[in-house]
Amino acid sequence: MKHEERLQERLAAYAKRGMQRSLRHRPELISFSSNDYLGLARNRELLLQLGQEKYEQMGxxxxxxxxxxxxxxxxxxxxxxxxxxxxxxxxxxxxxxxxxxxxxxxxxxxxxxxxxxxxxxxxxxxxxxxxxxxxxxxxxxxxxxxxxxxxxxxxxxxxxxxxxxxxxxxxxxxxxxxxxxxxxxxxxxxxxxxxxxxxxxxxxxxxxxxxxxxxxxxxxxxxxxxxxxxxxxxxxxxxxxxxxxxxxxxxxxxxxxSLPQIGHLRLVYRYLEREGARLRAELQQRLAHYLALREKLALSTILTANQGPIQAIFWPGNREVLALSEHLEGQGFDLRPIRYPTVPRGQERLRICLRADMDLGDISALLEALGAYVGR
The missing domain is CATH 3.40.640.10 (Type I PLP-dependent aspartate aminotransferase-like (Major domain))
Known part of the structure; x- marks a missing residue:
């Protein structure tokens, strides 16, 4: 077997089992996949401060x-x-x-x-x-x-x-x-x-x-x-x-x-000392909204109720969870499927990541879209 053929064979086997991964960038969608729980990655104040810093070298x-x-x-x-x-x-x-x-x-x-x-x-x-x-x-x-x-x-x-x-x-x-x-x-x-x-x-x-x-x-x-x-x-x-x-x-x-990376981290940690409590309170507000809507829409059988920013929609089967992800994408939401072998077989899910800068209406819209899909 030639080297390229082996790679193609493994990729084809992955795709057949609904396991193939790909790189995607969909900024037009409402993201529930980001780990940026406090919204600091795109914080304008921090970006402006970083731009004003002067460094003697990059790498x-x-x-x-x-x-x-x-x-x-x-x-x-x-x-x-x-x-x-x-x-x-x-x-x-x-x-x-x-x-x-x-x-x-x-x-x-x-x-x-x-x-x-x-x-x-x-x-x-x-x-x-x-x-x-x-x-x-x-x-x-x-x-x-x-x-x-x-x-x-x-x-x-x-x-x-x-x-x-x-x-x-x-x-x-x-x-x-x-x-x-x-x-x-x-x-x-x-x-x-x-x-x-x-x-x-x-x-x-x-x-x-x-x-x-x-x-x-x-x-x-x-x-x-x-x-x-x-x-x-x-x-x-x-x-x-x-x-x-x-x-x-x-x-x-x-x-x-790199020194700019070091500088950014110093800025972020100083910002957390000043604004961290406010950001965590805003994150907790999003969590409370999610938990209340989960009960109101009777989605407790498929949605977790964790006391933190990471929630999950359990939807067993690689193909099945991918289909749910694609359906929600069609509704304007970005939730990436977590499939076997990343998680044990039968525990496939969509992960919901809540963020402090997230619109409450977007959380409502997601859970309502999910409720409609489940009840169809």
């Missing part, structure tokens, strides 16, 4: 261990550590690379990591690089996790969870997980990607909202969602930071963030 020119390090990066890390109530912070180019670097560096031979069954793809890819072993526990099932911890072999133990799950939109029981971790001598790793800026007294995330900052071994916060930018940070002890600088391959072998 970082190399990894931080070579020519790419800059004092502005340290200043941002100190700002992030203070904001998120952490001893230190270390920047990564994306949340995906942050998880890849953290887990692959920590998990050594003889160590064991226990992770929630709904873990993000970045965790699964990190485990392919890690030297230790890993086992999944049933989603948010503390009994299953404790059963496995009790049988754990010798070596260091880690527990990996998301504070707010990206596909289901529900929360991890962080307090109980911290208790279990301490009881069994495990280090708790928390991915706060979808909770960053949306929860906590200052937008620091669910760990801070629950007062658990000092009980978590490492936290990952990403900037490509509610922060409206790009990149990620790992929070932890000074020892962890130094360890990752020496052993996290995505940090060692990647060109560092």
């Amino acid at each position: 970082a020119t190399g990894s931080r261990l070579l020519s790419g390090h800059h004092p502005a990066m340290l200043e941002l890390e100190q700002q992030l550590a203070q904001f998120h109530e952490a001893e230190t912070a270390l920047l990564f180019n994306t949340g995906y690379l942050g998880n890849l670097g953290l887990v692959s560096a920590l998990l050594q031979r003889g160590d064991t990591l226990y992770y929630d069954a709904l873990a993000h793809a970045s965790l699964h890819d990190a485990l392919k690089l890690a030297k230790g072993q890993a086992f999944a526990f049933a989603h948010n099932d503390l009994q299953d996790l404790e059963r496995q911890l009790a049988l754990a072999p010798k070596g260091l133990r880690y527990i990996w969870v998301e504070s707010l799950y990206s596909m289901d939109g529900d929360r991890a029981p962080l307090g109980a997980l911290a208790d279990l971790a301490e009881r069994y001598g495990a280090a708790l790793l928390v991915d706060e990607a979808h909770a960053t800026a949306c929860f906590g007294p200052n937008g620091g995330g669910l760990v801070q909202e629950l007062g658990l900052s000092q009980r978590i071994f490492a936290r990952l916060h990403t900037f490509g969602k509610a922060v409206g930018s790009h990149g990620a940070v790992i929070l932890g002890s000074s020892t962890l930071r130094q360890y990752l600088i020496n052993f996290a391959r995505p940090l060692i072998y990647s060109t560092a963030m």
Whole structure:
């Protein structure tokens, strides 16, 4: 078989099963697919401020261990550590690379990591690089996790969870997980990607909202969602930071963030300190409107009622959920189908992402269109 033929064969098999992906840009549609939960990605004030900044260079020119390090990066890390109530912070180019670097560096031979069954793809890819072993526990099932911890072999133990799950939109029981971790001598790793800026007294995330900052071994916060930018940070002890600088391959072998990106993040975090509470209140208003309409239109059997910006329309079957997505697109809405194998077979869904800058009328129109489709 020739090389091109193999690619064509795999693509054809994907398409036959309703799994083929494509790149699309539909700005004319009302988007319910964006992770820009606070509307900061297109915030005019921030864009104007960024345009007024002056930078000595654009690209970082190399990894931080070579020519790419800059004092502005340290200043941002100190700002992030203070904001998120952490001893230190270390920047990564994306949340995906942050998880890849953290887990692959920590998990050594003889160590064991226990992770929630709904873990993000970045965790699964990190485990392919890690030297230790890993086992999944049933989603948010503390009994299953404790059963496995009790049988754990010798070596260091880690527990990996998301504070707010990206596909289901529900929360991890962080307090109980911290208790279990301490009881069994495990280090708790928390991915706060979808909770960053949306929860906590200052937008620091669910760990801070629950007062658990000092009980978590490492936290990952990403900037490509509610922060409206790009990149990620790992929070932890000074020892962890130094360890990752020496052993996290995505940090060692990647060109560092650009200075304009660093500057944008500093502006956004200062803006969150001033305006974050207002934006989170506006997001909560959209959530309350969605939840009330969900009950009014009797859509509780197919729509989730999560206490956060991520909701879902469960619609099993790859072809079936794609058909629903295309129907709603025809009504002027952009909701992307989440299909197997991204989610387990039979749990296909459309994800609804609520945003602080979203028109309440658009939420009403979407749920009414969905109700009409279900009742036809």
